[in-house]
Amino acid sequence: MKSKVKSLAYTGMFAAMIFVLTAFIRFPVPSGYVHFGDAIIYIASTLIGPWALIAGAIGEGIADLISYPQYVPATVIIKIFVALPFVIASKKSEKLLTVKSALMTLPAFIITVGGYYIADLLIDKTYAVVDIPGNIVQAVASGIIFIIVAAALDRVKIKNKMSL
Secondary structure, eight states, rough: OOHHHHHHHHHHHHHHHHHHHHHHHEEEEEEEEEHHHHHHHHHHHHHHHHHHHHHHHHHHHHHHHHHOOGHHHHHHHHHHHHHHHHHHHHTTOOOOOOOHHHHHHHHHHHHHHHHHHHHHHHOOOOGTTHHHHHHHHHHHHHHHHHHHHHHHHHHHHHHHTOOO
């Protein structure tokens, strides 16, 4: 019971962080904007495992609800699939940043760019190609942010302190 309560608490905390870092802290780039929400999904996935699927879907879903409501269903699905590689890669590791977790930024990149391309085809075909550069920048930036933050968190041994 205690473990389930702890898991729910971490899930809620990460969902809130993902929401805030997606909806309110954005850095404009020529092809759109970059946010830290995806990188936090990667971090959460390596720390709390499958619970991060829920945190990412909720956090990013609510962020889209207030900015781009037409994307909510697609975002929820895409963010679940984005988190999966990190959950799988981090199963038996004591560190957040490993070669395996760093490599998971590649499937996350493909899922993000491909997922939003498909979503754009369904929502409004005119944006399908136009949104690709912005999604590429977002996915690359998320991978870089993940690597930097995960390395910093490994220095303070956060994974050992947050065991579920």
